[in-house]
Amino acid sequence: MAFLDLSHLEKAFGAMRVVKDFNLGIDKGEFVSFLGPSGCGKTTVLRMVAGFERPDSGAITVDGRDITGLKPNQRSIGMVFQAYALFPNLTVAENVGFGLKVAGVAKAEAGERVAEMLALIGLPDLGARYPFQLSGGQQQRVALARALAPRPQVLLLDEPLSALDAKIRVSLRTEIREIQQRLGITTIFVTHDQEEALSISDRIVVMNGGIAEQTGRPLEIYNRPRTRFVANFVGTLSMLEGVLQDPATGRVSLAEGEVTLGRPIERPAGAAITLALRPEALHLGGGRGDIVLPARVTEVHFLGSVIRIRVETGGTSLSLDTFNRPETPPPPLGSQTEVSIAASDVIVL
Ligand code: ADP
Ligand code: MG
Structure with a gap:
């Protein structure tokens, strides 16, 4: 079984089936992108993995452990959202250390981990700043550090770059990929930007109307699209x-x-x-x-x-x-x- 396994996931809101028989196995350390138009169910799948949304049926396992019914804080999952979701009244260091505090990590160890994370995202000296004193790109790096600080088994990134300027978007996506590879962390990255998905993913899942239309390596998706939708959406x-x-x-x-x-x-x-x-x-x-x-x-x-x-x-x-x-x-x-x-x-x- 894959390290992160999504099996036959179904989710409806009222009469609308938003996720339909969604199946995906992700290897340990793999970087998989969900690529698809707005409203195709990317966030809903991610929220089910994180535990914010309960699937109507199907199962989610991480490293062989069934987490389908667990609360978000019982799962070892870090998440970064599109809009800057930092706590505005906490400093950068306090933001990054937030999950450690909740988990009861001792103060000295938490301090070290925060310093390590700030170095990892290339902002070692900004711990005392407040979010409003940071650029958008810096805020998203802090959000990444906060998600990674508790050393989760899985990292989920929901369109983390879409609110940023084009230039920063390109440099930060490379940085995210480098950090992901350095840590070897299993990652799902959601985007509606095909170039983003093609450039940094091990594999891409092209989604359409709640369905995984095609899953494959970037070159496969681009060179051998299996459906008209995939062919048109990518490239x-x-x-x-x-x-x-x-x-x-x-x-x-x-x-x-x-x-x-x-x-x-x-x-x-x-x-x-x-x-x-x-x-x-x-x-x-x-x-x-x-x-x-x-x-x-x-x-x-x-x-x-x-x-x-x-x-x-x-x-x-x-x-x-x-x-x-x-x-x-x-x-x-x-x-x-x-x-x-x-x-x-x-x-x-
Ligand atoms: P994506 O992230 O691909 O843009 P979403 O997963 O956010 O898509 O949404 C998929 C569909 O489900 C959309 O039509 C959206 O309006 C609907 N939806 C998402 N969350 C809810 C909810 N809590 N209640 C009702 N409808 C929802
Ligand atoms: Mg979304």
């Missing part, structure tokens, strides 16, 4: 609609002609097929892949290191990325060109 995607002609060779007819993927598609001949393409799978110009389609340039967006171009082919709009290179400027708007695609880059949905 940018263009879709070519077609009809499967030959399942054995993966021959598909599109509005702009026939293409062959050279691998079997396990669907009957005549089935409607969607060929999904990441922006980096499309190359401007012919001869750079197995599939070549005529295309007209309709939009050019300079984004810095990347130029995102939209082209139109057979009535379908495709999005493609090229790196900015001063010696090869982007094609002019309205120009007629071709796009090439490697068959192995095509995602079949």
Whole structure:
């Protein structure tokens, strides 16, 4: 059994089923992100793990111990919330030491642990400050230290970065990952930001309507999405609609002609097929892949290191990325060109 095991969790509020047959095993020391749109049940699953919400059915175990019916303080779980939930009338050191005091840890030991935690989050000298004297990023680091101080078995982070500025969000997520790895603590990190989830997770659970749609390593989720929802939610995607002609060779007819993927598609001949393409799978110009389609340039967006171009082919709009290179400027708007695609880059949905 996994270190943290969520088995057949169900939760309804009134008639609304918010979490549906949710199953997940997390290894010791693993960092798993829940990724999904607002309202898909991420917080509710987290609150059930923390003990703030009772599942209607299902079980939660940590290291083989069934904690489903235990109160939050009987579980060894630390939690960090989105909004700064520090006690405003306590100093930073008192905030970090709060859980230790509640647990009856002796004063001297608690003092040492607080100092250790403040060093861990890189704020060794701010123990005497009050929360209002800290930046948002510093407050969230203190919240992390407070959650970690009692040395919980599991750390839960509910969108801890979403209230912060973009730059701090990126640096703090790396810091959270480093601290998590240094401590080897089993962690669930909730986010609706795909880049955040892709960049720091061992595994991602993509959630949709209370269901875990797909669970996998970041590259798996991105490169081999199993459903249309996952494909669309994680990353940018263009879709070519077609009809499967030959399942054995993966021959598909599109509005702009026939293409062959050279691998079997396990669907009957005549089935409607969607060929999904990441922006980096499309190359401007012919001869750079197995599939070549005529295309007209309709939009050019300079984004810095990347130029995102939209082209139109057979009535379908495709999005493609090229790196900015001063010696090869982007094609002019309205120009007629071709796009090439490697068959192995095509995602079949
Ligand atoms: P997420 O964290 O993914 O945004 P939540 O788990 O907070 O989603 O909420 C999932 C759904 O459950 C939402 O529709 C929300 O309105 C509803 N919900 C959450 N908590 C309660 C509650 N205590 N009472 C009634 N409905 C709730
Ligand atoms: Mg939430």
